[in-house]
Amino acid sequence: MSNNILFRFSGSPHDVHEFQWQPTHSNEFITDTMRNARGCQNHSRFFNDMDFYMRLKNRENTVKVELSGVRCRCSRYLFGICSRYTVKLLDGSLHYEWAPSHFFEQGYYSYHGGERQELTLELREGEYISGINIRQGEILDGLALVTNQRTVQFGGSGGSFASMSPPEPTQRIIAFAGTARGVMGRIGFFAEKISWEILGPLIMLRWLHEQNRATRSIPDTDCTQSQFAVWNLLNSSDDIFRRILCFLKP
Template sequence: MTTNTNTNTNTNTNASSKMFLRFDRKEHVFAAPTDATVPEATDLRALITAAEGETQGHRPPRGFNDLQKYLTLCSEGKVDIRRITVFHSRRYCMGVKVVYSCNGNLHIADTHVSNHGYYGGTTRESVLNFADDEYLCEVRTRQGDITDQITICTNKRTVSFGGAGGSPDPRDVSKTPVDLTKRVVALVGSFHGVLSRIGTVSILRNWEIISDFVLVRELVESNRASPKPLNAKRVTFQNVEKEVAVLQELMKVDTGIFRHVLSFLIANVASD
């Protein structure tokens, strides 16, 4: 390691109307399932087919899909990934297990592990606990016929498990910054003796990023808060201060214009 049940199936706004599936180094945008019991929420093959649309003649693999667990918890409150366990040897990865948090309670997803055949061997468990302000951004891999290495990328750190074989991820950790605009909400994957492929289902964080600003605007409009005065010289020469100045101006515009601007900033937010 490199350091550095509830059966309610209704969903809420915790689950975005648009999701992103990244599997076998390809990313697809798809409409979020409206219910936790639909095939694409429970079955990997159905999820890949729904996300890819036309599968171009190939048959998607069978495997695991934690999206149902996430969507089910969404009916109870805000859902976060709080812990990931990676099962691996010195050379290969065998599987994963996710623990979610919701309303102060921990919810354990199914354990997805396979360890047999040519690539099987002694397995160790490495546990990665997330801080309260930490979230999963990406999962990068080294892979060939199977997954040699898993790299967990959060908004705080990057941690790798497994070996150094296989081809590197196109999103090289040293060259490609971690995408902080998306939050992984579920892991998916397939097996071939050990872990063959691992993928992620993500949602945009646009609303999470800007929600505090919207709240401040409401406080300003109700005279319960006021924008902090800006230094004119810093506004001229400091890019950060310029951005703050723009945001403060946005607080002053009428509601119609404000909503219209938000429609460009936040995915899936209508301007009406």
């Protein structure tokens, strides 16, 4: 993979690791990072789904792999997660691939969290996960998946709140990692750059207008803040437009 991968982990939420993925070395680095993070020394299991994601991407005839769903098992705590990917092939066909499930149910927290349930976030067309919010104590009490369209909450409200998002606005989460301490102890994520997917339509719209092949409608009072921001961007001067793109582009 040519793009760098970013890794963030709730055991050290302010640290951002950026690297090119190399299966053996990177897996060891991620496991060591999680094992040595504050509060994780007694955690019994460690996982990450990047190897699974990369194997899907490197399969013959694969055009695109996208995280399209996340299943969470939870009560007042998180018992674990399982990710689903949509794989697009050269012939245009699509199929789903589920990553290995990471559900943990042992010890005190597994018996004292109330009724457990499994809930799945189904990502819509054009929707992607851009960050996570967590409720963190000794274990992972709650998890909110933040997409470019909404926020979906799983688990409880105990522990301390922390927001973890990729540091650049042109990135999306592609895989998760984590630890177990009877139930889910900590969570991390991997993110990749998607600059052209976000900026490409804006550049194309501006070019089409300059070629008199598209018109810009004036937003009405019911438009969203994002729609109004896009309208302002498309109507800005060339100099301002270039400056904004330079800021957004990794």
